[in-house]
Amino acid sequence: xxxxxxxxxxxxxxxxxxxxxxxxxxxxxxxxxxxxxxxxxxxxxxxxxxxxxxxxxxxxxxxxxxxxxxxxxxxxxxxxxxxxxxxxxxxxxxxxxxxxxxxxxxxxxxxxxxxxxxxxxxxxxxxxxxxxxxxxxxxxxxxxxxxxxxxxxxxxxxxxxxxxxxxxxxxxxxxxxxxxxxxxxxxxxxxxxxxxxxxxxxxxxxxxxxxxxxxxxxxxxxxxxxxxxxxxxxxxxxxxxxxxxxxxxxxxxxxxxxxxxxxxxxxxxxxxxxxxxxxxxxxx
Amino acid sequence: xxxxxxxxxxxxxxxxxxxxxxxxxxxxxxxxxxxxxxxxxxxxxxxxxxxxxxxxxxxxxxxxxxxxxxxxxxxxxxxxxxxxxxxxxxxxxxxxxxxxxxxxxxxxxxxxxxxxxxxxxxxxxxxxxxxxxxxxxxxxxxxxxxxxxxxxxxxxxxxxxxxxxxxxxxxxxxxxxxxxxxxxxxxxxxxxxxxxxxxxxxxxxxxxxxxxxxxxxxxxxxxxxxxxxxxxxxxxxxxxxxxxxxxxxxxxxxxxxxxxxxxxxxxxxxxxxxxxxxxxxxxxxxxxxxxxxxxxxxxxxxxxxxxxxxxxxxxxxxxxxxxx
Numbered sequence: 001x002x003x004x005x006x007x008x009x010x011x012x013x014x015x016x017x018x019x020x021x022x023x024x025x026x027x028x029x030x031x032x033x034x035x036x037x038x039x040x041x042x043x044x045x046x047x048x049x050x051x052x053x054x055x056x057x058x059x060x061x062x063x064x065x066x067x068x069x070x071x072x073x074x075x076x077x078x079x080x081x082x083x084x085x086x087x088x089x090x091x092x093x094x095x096x097x098x099x100x101x102x103x104x105x106x107x108x109x110x111x112x113x114x115x116x117x118x119x120x121x122x123x124x125x126x127x128x129x130x131x132x133x134x135x136x137x138x139x140x141x142x143x144x145x146x147x148x149x150x151x152x153x154x155x156x157x158x159x160x161x162x163x164x165x166x167x168x169x170x171x172x173x174x175x176x177x178x179x180x181x182x183x184x185x186x187x188x189x190x191x192x193x194x195x196x197x198x199x200x201x202x203x204x205x206x207x208x209x210x211x212x213x214x215x216x217x218x219x220x221x222x223x224x225x226x227x228x229x230x231x232x233x234x235x236x237x238x239x240x241x242x243x244x245x246x247x248x249x250x251x252x253x254x255x256x257x258x259x260x261x262x263x264x265x266x267x268x269x270x271x272x273x274x275x276x277x278x279x280x281x282x283x284x
Numbered sequence: 285x286x287x288x289x290x291x292x293x294x295x296x297x298x299x300x301x302x303x304x305x306x307x308x309x310x311x312x313x314x315x316x317x318x319x320x321x322x323x324x325x326x327x328x329x330x331x332x333x334x335x336x337x338x339x340x341x342x343x344x345x346x347x348x349x350x351x352x353x354x355x356x357x358x359x360x361x362x363x364x365x366x367x368x369x370x371x372x373x374x375x376x377x378x379x380x381x382x383x384x385x386x387x388x389x390x391x392x393x394x395x396x397x398x399x400x401x402x403x404x405x406x407x408x409x410x411x412x413x414x415x416x417x418x419x420x421x422x423x424x425x426x427x428x429x430x431x432x433x434x435x436x437x438x439x440x441x442x443x444x445x446x447x448x449x450x451x452x453x454x455x456x457x458x459x460x461x462x463x464x465x466x467x468x469x470x471x472x473x474x475x476x477x478x479x480x481x482x483x484x485x486x487x488x489x490x491x492x493x494x495x496x497x498x499x500x501x502x503x504x505x506x507x508x509x510x511x512x513x514x515x516x517x518x519x520x521x522x523x524x525x526x527x528x529x530x531x532x533x534x535x536x537x538x539x540x541x542x543x544x545x546x547x548x549x550x551x552x553x554x555x556x557x558x559x560x561x562x563x564x565x566x567x568x569x570x571x572x573x574x575x576x577x578x579x580x581x582x583x584x585x586x587x588x589x590x591x592x593x594x595x596x597x598x599x600x601x602x603x604x605x606x607x608x
Binding site for chain 2: 014112113115116117118119120121122123124125127128129131132133204208211212215216217218227230234237242246250251253254257258259260261262265268272
């Protein structure tokens with residue numbers, strides 16, 4: 001492959017902006033226990049304090065420091081997004097590659113499951129499961145990964161099928177390369193862009209789902225979450241708390257998802273060179 | 285052709301199997317009592333009488349396959365269960381809410397498709413220029429802001445602080461409006477949820493059409509049309525865009541899941557009395573029969589729409605007939 005992804009990415013202004021935003025937000029999230037000025041579960045303070053030096057964003061209805069809460073909630077979002085994306089990508093990659101290489105009935109079964117999963121609105125499934133089991137965060141991570149891996153598997157399978165017939169793979173095979181060697185040296189590297197793309201897309205879905213589900217009130221209520229913050233802030237809007245309570249939560253969530261959207265577009269542009277540049281070649 | 289039919293039938297059967305698994309098997313697989321797991325909402329006390337009635341209804345004293353048969357018969361009769369929290373059959377509740385959701389979804393689907401397509405076509409035509417780049421970046425940003433956030437901001441700014449739009453509902457209660465005033469009232473309540481839902485969909489359409497146009501523009505027939513001296517606008521919309529919109533139709537099915545997610549949050553935020561708000565209420569009350577009913581109806585709707593799209597697609601792009 002004659003695309004140098006990292007060099008190309010560095011030149012892509014949209015991608016770099018997204019990546020910088022994402023890194024800033026996730027670093028803040030990871031360092032939350034160090035940065036947060038207060039314990040986010042400490043409700044000993046007066047409630048509904050306006051922003052001050054002690055409480056940067058004031059306190060909420062039961063006296064939590066909103067700024068610390070925000071940092072911890074961001075941490076949940078980032079953790080949820082990254083882990084769901086990692087699990088979903090792994091499942092999608094394994095099933096996609098194996099379906100393409102094994103073929104036959106196995107391929108058929110996997111692809112039909114993929115199609116069926118595409119037709120089912122994952123949010124409703126997740127809501128139903130969450131309502132039955134009232135699961136912990138980890139179980140929700142796994143459940144969500146189990147219902148959103150399908151698009152990755154589909155893309156990976158198509159790509160592997162087309163790679164399988166390429167001359168350089170045949171040449172390698174003729175020279176006696178083992179399946180594992182071909183997988184490692186020829187197939188997996190070429191699947192990297194698809195996986196990177198899938199990772200970012202799924203992370204985005206997961207971040208949204210986590211905030212959304214906790215907004216609806218079916219997420220583990222003991223964790224800090226942007227969705228929970230929003231839903232509580234909405235209840236006290238009449239107290240004019242929207243600029244120090246609602247808005248920060250809404251903005252953090254939006255910034256996190258916008259950063260992922262920018263990165264995913266940049267990846268798409270880099271690996272599909274036809275999308276780059278101007279129309280000159282075609283319109284002259 | 286036969287292969288294709290077989291494929292689609294398998295997909296539908298699998299989907300329905302998955303649905304049955306969730307609705308029928310899952311509550312029975314849970315440790316503990318099925319009735320208590322399904323019906324113990326926050327506002328329901330399960331008396332012995334009700335308990336026995338429910339056991340009879342679901343045939344829980346019979347073997348599993350008989351229970352399954354009873355479930356299927358009820359499903360075939362359009363009986364999706366009874367919500368003991370709302371004191372109404374689930375089917376009635378869903379049918380009351382469905383028209384509002386349909387109104388919201390269909391209108392926003394058409395609006396966003398038109399806006400997204402026009403923007404995408406125009407943007408791809410001047411690709412790399414400033415207009416295109418700024419449109420692209422702003423679309424990416426709009427795409428990233430979740431509908432949840434947009435809805436909350438709109439509600440706060442336009443309804444709570446501005447007071448220009450209603451904060452909840454689909455029409456003014458007890459207003460006894462009729463005729464044009466009634467329609468105006470409904471539109472008035474529709475505007476904010478509709479704008480939010482449409483905004484959340486435009487970027488998807490825009491990006492899809494823009495990328496597909498970029499690939500179409502370099503086709504030789506576009507060059508030919510240009511050489512023949514056909515007007516720019518005509519080439520853009522009747523030659524290039526005619527083919528560039530095809531991926532839009534193949535993706536309607538996938539997009540539906542996205543729209544359902546959007547509707548759920550938007551209706552909840554604006555208290556718009558559709559399926560989304562019904563789902564939210566079912567969640568808050570732990571009304572599991574109602575949740576199951578909503579899941580069933582939405583999956584069946586998605587499948588139905590997929591069939592329609594599939595049939596339509598053959599009309600729009602006759603090449604698929606030969607592809608299989």
